[in-house]
Amino acid sequence: MAAQLIDGKAIAEQIRQEMKAEVAELKEKFGGKAPGLAVVLVGQRKDSQTYVRNKKKACEEVGIVSFGTDLDESATEAEVLQAVAGYNADPSVHGILVQLPLPPHIDEQRVLDAISIEKDVDGFHPLNIGRLAMRGRDPLFVPCTPKGCLELLKRSGVALSGKKAAVVGRSNIVGMPAALLLQREDCTVTVIHSRTANAQRICAEADIVIAACGKAEMVGGDWIKEGAVVIDVGINAVDDATAKRGYRLVGDVNFAEASEKASQITPVPGGVGPMTIAMLLRNCVDGAARTFAAEA
Numbered sequence: 001m002a003a004q005l006i007d008g009k010a011i012a013e014q015i016r017q018e019m020k021a022e023v024a025e026l027k028e029k030f031g032g033k034a035p036g037l038a039v040v041l042v043g044q045r046k047d048s049q050t051y052v053r054n055k056k057k058a059c060e061e062v063g064i065v066s067f068g069t070d071l072d073e074s075a076t077e078a079e080v081l082q083a084v085a086g087y088n089a090d091p092s093v094h095g096i097l098v099q100l101p102l103p104p105h106i107d108e109q110r111v112l113d114a115i116s117i118e119k120d121v122d123g124f125h126p127l128n129i130g131r132l133a134m135r136g137r138d139p140l141f142v143p144c145t146p147k148g149c150l151e152l153l154k155r156s157g158v159a160l161s162g163k164k165a166a167v168v169g170r171s172n173i174v175g176m177p178a179a180l181l182l183q184r185e186d187c188t189v190t191v192i193h194s195r196t197a198n199a200q201r202i203c204a205e206a207d208i209v210i211a212a213c214g215k216a217e218m219v220g221g222d223w224i225k226e227g228a229v230v231i232d233v234g235i236n237a238v239d240d241a242t243a244k245r246g247y248r249l250v251g252d253v254n255f256a257e258a259s260e261k262a263s264q265i266t267p268v269p270g271g272v273g274p275m276t277i278a279m280l281l282r283n284c285v286d287g288a289a290r291t292f293a294a295e296a
């Protein structure tokens with residue numbers, strides 16, 4: 001039986017429409033003040049430029065003012081820190097995102113730690129992650145990609161409490177926070193990583209699978225339990241001379257195989273990617289609303 005498609009692109013579009021109305025209300029209530037998002041981009045990576053462009057477009061659609069600093073690949077760490085400090089101090093900026101990865105000569109941790117926790121819309125600050133991990137505590141911001149995965153599950157009517165979930169990958173920005181979020185929803189979570197023995201067999205026991213291992217189509221049909229819900233975070237470019245851009249995107253899940261087993265599944269592209277951007281805007285609007293209320 002073929003799985004039902006979870007249409008991330010359509011759901012993200014709907015969320016942007018909801019936020020558009022909220023931003024208009026905020027403006028009304030707080031004397032015309034609008035949420036502001038600043039994006040710092042270092043270097044000329046094609047994929048990073050694409051995401052940053054998509055973020056700016058989405059901001060405009062929703063009514064968020066976007067700010068940007070584009071630095072050369074050769075920029076120093078001090079220059080990046082200076083851009084962050086400027087946005088930390090700027091009252092019209094409510095969210096700051098430093099696009100990753102940074103060039104190797106720049107210390108990513110030092111830059112991320114410099115972002116004011118009140119403006120950490122990526123949710124990567126250790127204080128936000130720490131609170132996410134603790135019972136009875138709440139972070140100011142939840143990382144956008146895992147938050148997008150959970151939003152897809154909720155809006156697709158997937159019950160989470162008491163379910164077995166498997167997360168393939170344990171990175172700070174996707175796998176680990178995704179596992180924490182599922183656990184907060186009362187799933188019983190197994191985290192699978194590169195040293196996990198019998199990864200396929202363990203994954204095949206899960207009712208819910210979030211795949212974020214960065215390996216094209218690694219999660220095959222035999223990793224998926226009949227009827228499981230599959231969220232594919234992976235974005236992998238594979239060369240394809242017949243494709244418009246010379247490559248096409250595939251996920252970390254073998255879609256053709258997994259969709260024969262799953263009850264619901266996200267596509268790549270058009271799944272988690274658009275939700276990541278929608279959740280970034282969500283965090284930005286929430287941060288601005290908190291700040292406006294505190295100022296009023």
Ligand SMILES: NC(=O)C1=CN([C@@H]2O[C@H](COP(=O)(O)OP(=O)(O)OC[C@H]3O[C@@H](n4cnc5c(N)ncnc54)[C@H](OP(=O)(O)O)[C@@H]3O)[C@@H](O)[C@H]2O)C=CC1
Nearest residue numbers: 145169170171174193194212213214233234235272273276
């Ligand atoms: N849609 C979106 O918005 C986003 C998509 N992505 C995509 O999601 C994927 C994951 O990204 P990210 O978390 O940054 O990647 P990382 O490379 O940082 O992490 C990959 C994780 O997968 C694990 N892993 C690698 N190989 C295997 C294996 N053979 N078996 C089991 N686990 C394995 C690694 O284990 P170990 O810890 O042991 O090394 C690691 O924990 C990528 O495809 C990326 O492009 C990322 C961000 C946003």
Ligand SMILES: Nc1nc(=O)c2c([nH]1)NC[C@@H]1CN(c3ccc(C(=O)N[C@@H](CCC(=O)O)C(=O)O)cc3)C=[N+]21
Nearest residue numbers: 050051097098099100101122235269270271273274276
């Ligand atoms: N500080 C920081 N925060 C991030 O959130 C962050 C980052 N750095 N670095 C890179 C990753 C990756 N990421 C994506 C965002 C959108 C799509 C997206 O919109 N994807 C479209 C396709 C895009 C295309 O066609 O190339 C889709 O899946 O349908 C993908 C990936 C955010 N990341």
Ligand SMILES: [Mg+2]
Nearest residue numbers: 103104106108
């Ligand atoms: Mg680095």
